[in-house]
Amino acid sequence: MRAAKHMTGNLFLVGPMGAGKTTVGRALARHLQKTFIDADQELERHTGVRIPVIFELEGEEGFRRREADLLRELVSRRDIVLATGGGAVLREENRAALAANGIVIYLKASVDDLWARTRHDRNRPLLQTADPRAKLAELLQQRDPLYREIADIVVTSGQQSVHQVVREIEQKLAALAAAPTAHANTHG
Template sequence: MSKANNIFLVGPMGAGKTSVGRQLAKTLAREFLDSDKEIESRTGVDIPTIFDIEGEAGFRKREQQMLDELTQREDIVLATGGGAILSKENREWLQQRGTVIYLGASVDQLYKRTRRDRNRPLLQTENPRQRIADLLAMRDPLYRETADITLDTDGHNVRWVVEQILAHLPG
Protein backbone atom coordinates (compact mmCIF):
# COMPACT_ATOMS: atom_id res chain seq x y z
CA MET A 1 0.00 0.00 0.00
CA SER A 2 1.36 3.40 -0.96
CA LYS A 3 1.38 5.94 1.83
CA ALA A 4 0.76 8.75 -0.66
CA ASN A 5 -2.61 7.33 -1.79
CA ASN A 6 -4.38 8.01 1.51
CA ILE A 7 -4.93 11.31 3.27
CA PHE A 8 -5.89 11.27 6.95
CA LEU A 9 -7.16 14.43 8.63
CA VAL A 10 -6.56 14.77 12.37
CA GLY A 11 -7.31 17.61 14.75
CA PRO A 12 -9.73 18.78 17.42
CA MET A 13 -13.49 18.77 17.04
CA GLY A 14 -14.52 21.85 15.11
CA ALA A 15 -11.26 22.20 13.15
CA GLY A 16 -13.03 21.42 9.87
CA LYS A 17 -11.91 17.84 9.21
CA THR A 18 -15.23 16.72 7.73
CA SER A 19 -15.90 19.84 5.63
CA VAL A 20 -12.34 20.01 4.33
CA GLY A 21 -12.18 16.24 3.84
CA ARG A 22 -15.32 16.17 1.70
CA GLN A 23 -14.06 18.96 -0.56
CA LEU A 24 -10.52 17.53 -0.74
CA ALA A 25 -11.84 14.09 -1.71
CA LYS A 26 -14.04 15.63 -4.39
CA THR A 27 -11.11 17.62 -5.78
CA LEU A 28 -8.86 14.53 -5.83
CA ALA A 29 -11.64 12.18 -7.03
CA ARG A 30 -11.16 9.94 -3.99
CA GLU A 31 -13.61 8.35 -1.60
CA PHE A 32 -14.34 10.40 1.53
CA LEU A 33 -14.87 8.66 4.86
CA ASP A 34 -15.55 10.02 8.33
CA SER A 35 -14.63 7.55 11.07
CA ASP A 36 -17.32 8.84 13.46
CA LYS A 37 -20.02 8.57 10.77
CA GLU A 38 -18.84 5.04 9.94
CA ILE A 39 -19.15 4.06 13.61
CA GLU A 40 -22.66 5.55 13.77
CA SER A 41 -23.67 3.83 10.56
CA ARG A 42 -22.49 0.41 11.72
CA THR A 43 -23.87 0.63 15.26
CA GLY A 44 -27.14 2.27 14.27
CA VAL A 45 -26.80 4.87 17.04
CA ASP A 46 -25.13 8.25 17.40
CA ILE A 47 -21.84 8.89 19.21
CA PRO A 48 -23.51 10.39 22.34
CA THR A 49 -25.54 7.19 22.73
CA ILE A 50 -22.39 5.06 22.52
CA PHE A 51 -20.79 7.30 25.19
CA ASP A 52 -23.91 6.93 27.38
CA ILE A 53 -23.98 3.14 27.11
CA GLU A 54 -20.30 2.18 26.82
CA GLY A 55 -18.51 5.25 28.14
CA GLU A 56 -15.55 6.90 26.47
CA ALA A 57 -13.46 3.72 26.80
CA GLY A 58 -16.05 1.70 24.89
CA PHE A 59 -16.22 4.33 22.19
CA ARG A 60 -12.41 4.47 21.89
CA LYS A 61 -12.31 0.69 21.42
CA ARG A 62 -14.84 0.94 18.57
CA GLU A 63 -12.92 3.87 17.12
CA GLN A 64 -9.66 1.91 17.14
CA GLN A 65 -11.22 -1.05 15.33
CA MET A 66 -12.74 1.30 12.76
CA LEU A 67 -9.48 3.15 12.16
CA ASP A 68 -7.56 -0.08 11.69
CA GLU A 69 -10.05 -1.13 9.03
CA LEU A 70 -10.45 2.22 7.26
CA THR A 71 -6.74 3.08 7.13
CA GLN A 72 -6.11 -0.17 5.24
CA ARG A 73 -8.20 1.04 2.30
CA GLU A 74 -6.61 2.78 -0.65
CA ASP A 75 -7.19 6.14 -2.32
CA ILE A 76 -9.27 7.62 0.48
CA VAL A 77 -9.57 10.87 2.38
CA LEU A 78 -10.43 10.08 6.00
CA ALA A 79 -11.64 12.52 8.66
CA THR A 80 -10.84 11.08 12.08
CA GLY A 81 -12.46 11.87 15.41
CA GLY A 82 -10.72 14.43 17.61
CA GLY A 83 -9.50 11.78 20.06
CA ALA A 84 -8.33 9.23 17.50
CA ILE A 85 -4.69 10.14 18.16
CA LEU A 86 -4.93 9.17 21.83
CA SER A 87 -4.10 5.56 20.95
CA LYS A 88 -0.48 4.79 20.08
CA GLU A 89 -1.66 2.11 17.62
CA ASN A 90 -3.95 4.60 15.88
CA ARG A 91 -1.09 7.10 15.52
CA GLU A 92 1.16 4.40 14.07
CA TRP A 93 -1.48 3.21 11.58
CA LEU A 94 -2.15 6.76 10.46
CA GLN A 95 1.55 7.48 9.95
CA GLN A 96 2.28 4.20 8.19
CA ARG A 97 -0.78 4.09 5.94
CA GLY A 98 -1.18 7.63 4.64
CA THR A 99 -0.26 11.30 4.69
CA VAL A 100 -1.47 12.81 7.96
CA ILE A 101 -2.68 16.39 7.98
CA TYR A 102 -3.30 18.20 11.27
CA LEU A 103 -5.99 20.85 10.95
CA GLY A 104 -5.51 23.15 13.92
CA ALA A 105 -7.51 26.07 15.22
CA SER A 106 -7.57 28.35 18.26
CA VAL A 107 -9.67 27.55 21.31
CA ASP A 108 -11.88 30.57 20.52
CA GLN A 109 -12.48 29.36 16.96
CA LEU A 110 -13.16 25.77 18.06
CA TYR A 111 -15.60 26.97 20.71
CA LYS A 112 -17.38 29.21 18.21
CA ARG A 113 -17.74 26.32 15.74
CA THR A 114 -18.93 23.71 18.29
CA ARG A 115 -20.84 25.62 20.98
CA ARG A 116 -24.32 24.71 19.69
CA ASP A 117 -23.51 21.13 18.67
CA ARG A 118 -25.20 18.63 21.01
CA ASN A 119 -23.59 15.69 19.20
CA ARG A 120 -20.25 16.17 21.00
CA PRO A 121 -20.43 14.31 24.32
CA LEU A 122 -17.10 15.61 25.63
CA LEU A 123 -18.46 19.17 25.44
CA GLN A 124 -21.62 18.55 27.48
CA THR A 125 -20.11 20.22 30.54
CA GLU A 126 -20.60 23.39 32.58
CA ASN A 127 -17.71 25.08 30.75
CA PRO A 128 -17.29 23.69 27.22
CA ARG A 129 -14.76 26.39 26.27
CA GLN A 130 -12.46 25.31 29.12
CA ARG A 131 -12.97 21.67 28.13
CA ILE A 132 -11.84 22.50 24.58
CA ALA A 133 -8.78 24.30 25.98
CA ASP A 134 -7.93 21.30 28.20
CA LEU A 135 -8.39 18.77 25.39
CA LEU A 136 -6.30 20.85 23.02
CA ALA A 137 -3.49 21.27 25.56
CA MET A 138 -3.35 17.51 26.02
CA ARG A 139 -3.81 16.47 22.38
CA ASP A 140 -1.91 19.13 20.41
CA PRO A 141 1.50 17.46 20.93
CA LEU A 142 0.05 14.14 19.70
CA TYR A 143 -1.48 15.78 16.62
CA ARG A 144 1.86 17.44 15.82
CA GLU A 145 3.84 14.25 16.42
CA THR A 146 1.54 12.29 14.08
CA ALA A 147 1.17 14.84 11.27
CA ASP A 148 3.17 15.15 8.08
CA ILE A 149 1.56 18.53 7.41
CA THR A 150 0.12 21.04 9.91
CA LEU A 151 -2.31 23.79 8.88
CA ASP A 152 -4.07 26.46 10.95
CA THR A 153 -7.70 26.80 9.83
CA ASP A 154 -8.48 29.96 11.86
CA GLY A 155 -10.13 32.59 9.69
CA HIS A 156 -9.86 30.48 6.53
CA ASN A 157 -12.59 28.96 4.43
CA VAL A 158 -12.71 25.36 3.24
CA ARG A 159 -11.46 26.21 -0.26
CA TRP A 160 -8.34 27.94 1.12
CA VAL A 161 -7.55 24.99 3.40
CA VAL A 162 -7.98 22.51 0.53
CA GLU A 163 -5.68 24.61 -1.68
CA GLN A 164 -3.04 24.65 1.07
CA ILE A 165 -3.25 20.88 1.46
CA LEU A 166 -2.91 20.35 -2.29
CA ALA A 167 0.14 22.63 -2.35
CA HIS A 168 1.78 20.66 0.50
CA LEU A 169 1.03 17.11 -0.65
CA PRO A 170 4.06 15.08 -1.75
CA GLY A 171 4.58 14.41 -5.46
Protein backbone atom coordinates in the same frame (compact mmCIF):
# COMPACT_ATOMS: atom_id res chain seq x y z
CA MET B 1 9.04 5.42 3.29
CA ARG B 2 7.50 8.73 2.27
CA ALA B 3 7.26 7.61 -1.37
CA ALA B 4 5.42 4.44 -0.37
CA LYS B 5 2.96 6.41 1.75
CA HIS B 6 2.34 8.80 -1.12
CA MET B 7 1.59 5.93 -3.52
CA THR B 8 -1.28 4.60 -1.40
CA GLY B 9 -3.11 7.84 -2.04
CA ASN B 10 -4.59 7.94 1.46
CA LEU B 11 -4.98 11.26 3.23
CA PHE B 12 -5.92 11.25 6.92
CA LEU B 13 -7.20 14.40 8.59
CA VAL B 14 -6.57 14.73 12.31
CA GLY B 15 -7.30 17.61 14.65
CA PRO B 16 -9.66 18.75 17.38
CA MET B 17 -13.44 18.74 17.14
CA GLY B 18 -14.54 21.79 15.19
CA ALA B 19 -11.31 22.10 13.18
CA GLY B 20 -13.19 21.35 9.96
CA LYS B 21 -12.01 17.80 9.26
CA THR B 22 -15.32 16.69 7.75
CA THR B 23 -15.97 19.86 5.76
CA VAL B 24 -12.40 20.17 4.46
CA GLY B 25 -12.13 16.42 3.95
CA ARG B 26 -15.26 16.27 1.83
CA ALA B 27 -14.03 19.20 -0.34
CA LEU B 28 -10.50 17.78 -0.58
CA ALA B 29 -11.79 14.35 -1.64
CA ARG B 30 -14.05 15.90 -4.27
CA HIS B 31 -11.18 18.05 -5.57
CA LEU B 32 -8.72 15.12 -5.72
CA GLN B 33 -11.33 12.61 -6.90
CA LYS B 34 -10.87 10.35 -3.88
CA THR B 35 -13.44 8.61 -1.68
CA PHE B 36 -14.35 10.58 1.45
CA ILE B 37 -14.99 8.79 4.73
CA ASP B 38 -15.91 10.39 8.05
CA ALA B 39 -14.83 7.97 10.82
CA ASP B 40 -17.46 9.16 13.29
CA GLN B 41 -20.27 8.83 10.73
CA GLU B 42 -18.96 5.40 9.74
CA LEU B 43 -18.93 4.32 13.39
CA GLU B 44 -22.53 5.47 13.81
CA ARG B 45 -23.48 3.57 10.66
CA HIS B 46 -21.74 0.39 11.92
CA THR B 47 -23.30 0.54 15.40
CA GLY B 48 -26.69 1.93 14.42
CA VAL B 49 -26.58 4.55 17.19
CA ARG B 50 -25.28 8.11 17.60
CA ILE B 51 -21.93 8.69 19.28
CA PRO B 52 -23.46 10.26 22.42
CA VAL B 53 -25.39 7.00 22.96
CA ILE B 54 -22.16 4.98 22.73
CA PHE B 55 -20.57 7.32 25.31
CA GLU B 56 -23.62 7.00 27.54
CA LEU B 57 -23.76 3.19 27.38
CA GLU B 58 -20.07 2.28 27.14
CA GLY B 59 -18.21 5.36 28.35
CA GLU B 60 -15.31 6.98 26.56
CA GLU B 61 -13.21 3.80 26.85
CA GLY B 62 -15.86 1.74 25.06
CA PHE B 63 -16.13 4.37 22.36
CA ARG B 64 -12.31 4.49 21.92
CA ARG B 65 -12.18 0.68 21.60
CA ARG B 66 -14.84 0.75 18.86
CA GLU B 67 -13.06 3.66 17.16
CA ALA B 68 -9.72 1.78 17.14
CA ASP B 69 -11.33 -1.35 15.65
CA LEU B 70 -12.94 0.72 12.90
CA LEU B 71 -9.77 2.71 12.15
CA ARG B 72 -7.79 -0.50 11.63
CA GLU B 73 -10.23 -1.41 8.88
CA LEU B 74 -10.52 2.07 7.35
CA VAL B 75 -6.77 2.76 6.98
CA SER B 76 -6.40 -0.42 4.93
CA ARG B 77 -8.57 1.07 2.17
CA ARG B 78 -6.94 2.84 -0.75
CA ASP B 79 -7.27 6.28 -2.27
CA ILE B 80 -9.38 7.77 0.52
CA VAL B 81 -9.63 11.00 2.44
CA LEU B 82 -10.47 10.06 6.04
CA ALA B 83 -11.71 12.55 8.62
CA THR B 84 -10.86 11.04 12.01
CA GLY B 85 -12.51 11.81 15.32
CA GLY B 86 -10.75 14.41 17.44
CA GLY B 87 -9.60 11.84 20.00
CA ALA B 88 -8.49 9.14 17.58
CA VAL B 89 -4.86 10.07 18.27
CA LEU B 90 -5.15 9.18 21.96
CA ARG B 91 -4.35 5.52 21.31
CA GLU B 92 -0.83 4.65 20.20
CA GLU B 93 -2.18 1.92 17.89
CA ASN B 94 -4.29 4.52 16.04
CA ARG B 95 -1.38 6.92 15.65
CA ALA B 96 0.80 4.11 14.29
CA ALA B 97 -1.90 2.92 11.87
CA LEU B 98 -2.54 6.42 10.54
CA ALA B 99 1.16 7.27 10.16
CA ALA B 100 1.92 3.97 8.39
CA ASN B 101 -0.95 3.99 5.90
CA GLY B 102 -1.20 7.48 4.47
CA ILE B 103 -0.29 11.13 4.69
CA VAL B 104 -1.50 12.67 7.93
CA ILE B 105 -2.77 16.25 7.77
CA TYR B 106 -3.27 18.10 11.05
CA LEU B 107 -6.02 20.71 10.78
CA LYS B 108 -5.09 23.14 13.50
CA ALA B 109 -7.40 25.82 14.92
CA SER B 110 -7.46 28.16 17.89
CA VAL B 111 -9.65 27.52 20.92
CA ASP B 112 -11.70 30.58 19.93
CA ASP B 113 -12.37 29.18 16.43
CA LEU B 114 -13.16 25.72 17.83
CA TRP B 115 -15.54 27.20 20.41
CA ALA B 116 -17.32 29.30 17.78
CA ARG B 117 -17.85 26.18 15.64
CA THR B 118 -18.91 23.74 18.38
CA ARG B 119 -20.73 25.75 21.04
CA HIS B 120 -24.23 24.94 19.76
CA ASP B 121 -23.52 21.30 18.85
CA ARG B 122 -25.19 18.92 21.34
CA ASN B 123 -23.69 15.91 19.55
CA ARG B 124 -20.30 16.36 21.26
CA PRO B 125 -20.31 14.29 24.47
CA LEU B 126 -17.01 15.65 25.79
CA LEU B 127 -18.39 19.20 25.69
CA GLN B 128 -21.44 18.45 27.83
CA THR B 129 -19.80 20.03 30.88
CA ALA B 130 -20.27 23.15 33.00
CA ASP B 131 -17.50 24.95 31.05
CA PRO B 132 -17.25 23.52 27.53
CA ARG B 133 -14.85 26.22 26.31
CA ALA B 134 -12.39 25.32 29.09
CA LYS B 135 -12.82 21.64 28.16
CA LEU B 136 -11.95 22.46 24.54
CA ALA B 137 -8.79 24.25 25.70
CA GLU B 138 -7.87 21.29 27.91
CA LEU B 139 -8.42 18.77 25.10
CA LEU B 140 -6.39 20.85 22.66
CA GLN B 141 -3.50 21.17 25.12
CA GLN B 142 -3.55 17.41 25.72
CA ARG B 143 -3.89 16.35 22.09
CA ASP B 144 -1.86 18.94 20.14
CA PRO B 145 1.46 17.10 20.75
CA LEU B 146 -0.13 13.85 19.54
CA TYR B 147 -1.48 15.49 16.37
CA ARG B 148 1.96 16.98 15.69
CA GLU B 149 3.71 13.66 16.39
CA ILE B 150 2.10 11.96 13.39
CA ALA B 151 1.44 14.94 11.12
CA ASP B 152 3.17 15.06 7.76
CA ILE B 153 1.49 18.41 7.09
CA VAL B 154 0.04 21.03 9.45
CA VAL B 155 -2.53 23.50 8.11
CA THR B 156 -4.37 26.14 10.10
CA SER B 157 -8.12 26.07 9.51
CA GLY B 158 -8.96 29.33 11.19
CA GLN B 159 -10.79 32.10 9.37
CA GLN B 160 -9.89 31.15 5.78
CA SER B 161 -12.42 29.52 3.46
CA VAL B 162 -12.61 25.79 2.86
CA HIS B 163 -11.31 26.45 -0.67
CA GLN B 164 -8.25 28.24 0.75
CA VAL B 165 -7.54 25.40 3.19
CA VAL B 166 -7.86 22.80 0.41
CA ARG B 167 -5.53 24.82 -1.81
CA GLU B 168 -2.94 25.06 0.98
CA ILE B 169 -3.15 21.31 1.62
CA GLU B 170 -2.72 20.65 -2.09
CA GLN B 171 0.38 22.89 -2.21
CA LYS B 172 1.91 21.14 0.79
CA LEU B 173 1.12 17.71 -0.69
CA ALA B 174 2.90 18.72 -3.88
CA ALA B 175 5.93 19.90 -1.89
CA LEU B 176 5.93 16.64 0.08
CA ALA B 177 5.75 14.55 -3.11
CA ALA B 178 8.55 16.57 -4.72
CA ALA B 179 10.91 15.91 -1.81
CA PRO B 180 10.05 12.38 -0.58
CA THR B 181 13.33 11.95 1.28
CA ALA B 182 13.17 15.32 3.03
CA HIS B 183 11.94 15.66 6.60
CA ALA B 184 8.27 14.69 6.63
CA ASN B 185 6.76 17.54 8.58
CA THR B 186 5.68 20.55 6.53
CA HIS B 187 4.32 22.96 9.10
CA GLY B 188 2.35 26.05 8.25
